[in-house]
Amino acid sequence: MKTALSRHSQALLQNNLPYFSEKTMNKPVYVRKIFSAIARRYDFLNALLSLRRDRAWRKFTARMSEVTQRSRVLDVCTGTGELALAYADAIGNNSSVIGTDFCFDMLAVGKQKVEKQQRTHAFIGIEADTLCLPFTDNIFDVVSVGFGIRNVADIELGIREMMRVAVKGGRVVILEFTQPTAPVFRHIYYFYFKTLLPCIGNLISKNEDDAYGYLPNSVMQFPDCEQLKALMEKCGLADVRFYRKTLGIVAIHIGRKK
Numbered sequence: 001m002k003t004a005l006s007r008h009s010q011a012l013l014q015n016n017l018p019y020f021s022e023k024t025m026n027k028p029v030y031v032r033k034i035f036s037a038i039a040r041r042y043d044f045l046n047a048l049l050s051l052r053r054d055r056a057w058r059k060f061t062a063r064m065s066e067v068t069q070r071s072r073v074l075d076v077c078t079g080t081g082e083l084a085l086a087y088a089d090a091i092g093n094n095s096s097v098i099g100t101d102f103c104f105d106m107l108a109v110g111k112q113k114v115e116k117q118q119r120t121h122a123f124i125g126i127e128a129d130t131l132c133l134p135f136t137d138n139i140f141d142v143v144s145v146g147f148g149i150r151n152v153a154d155i156e157l158g159i160r161e162m163m164r165v166a167v168k169g170g171r172v173v174i175l176e177f178t179q180p181t182a183p184v185f186r187h188i189y190y191f192y193f194k195t196l197l198p199c200i201g202n203l204i205s206k207n208e209d210d211a212y213g214y215l216p217n218s219v220m221q222f223p224d225c226e227q228l229k230a231l232m233e234k235c236g237l238a239d240v241r242f243y244r245k246t247l248g249i250v251a252i253h254i255g256r257k258k
């Protein structure tokens, strides 16, 4: 059983090579497989591995999206619905938040969680691929994604699809891990992120497909804050701004549909 970072992952990390190759496995198939396998432990591990910062990041994201009681929100790659629930809490009574994800098991865990907690502010989960959303154009005031766009096979197409379903003047919001800039902290953090986190994550989730080795690999290959801002602008979003949180290990990008 592979509990620590696999040799494959170590080699890729050291050489900064892509995690996937056409010859190995198709990215959506791998991504759905690992999230299906870790679904039950996902929320617990998020809290543990982020030292409970994850809730605050999502709460901040919802707050910066400037939702009102009338806002219609779509959270894509919603997983167990943690960001969707942050929006539901920010909106309050009668919130209309929809969460989509292509991994049924993640949505199922989210549904059970909402039922168990008897939450008044919840979300509706729908199984759907972010690259092909089952909605007509121009209907949501906010279209968000938390720790998800990095996993989508084509990031630019994912952002464009999110934009398509946003109303004119609506916000596209991306909460994602990024690479800290402070040199000393960066070294310490990378030791944790690339070495300790995969060992702990794979061990606790009992994952044999190196789900928590995939995490640092995918973050290292993801655009940095300025590059993501440029990509959002290339897609046609206006007034793109970003906020770094927790010494720059995550960032929230917000753009407006023209």
Ligand SMILES: C[S@@+](CC[C@H](N)C(=O)[O-])C[C@H]1O[C@@H](n2cnc3c(N)ncnc32)[C@H](O)[C@@H]1O
Binding pocket: 028, 031, 032, 035, 076, 077, 078, 079, 080, 081, 082, 083, 100, 101, 102, 103, 106, 128, 129, 130, 131, 145, 146, 147, 148, 151, 152, 153
């Ligand atoms: C790291 S989880 C993030 C879950 C949640 N947004 C959060 O903040 O914790 C990434 C999720 O993205 C989903 N995902 C990845 N690619 C997707 C795609 N193309 N379409 C729909 N869901 C996708 C995975 O199934 C997984 O549930």
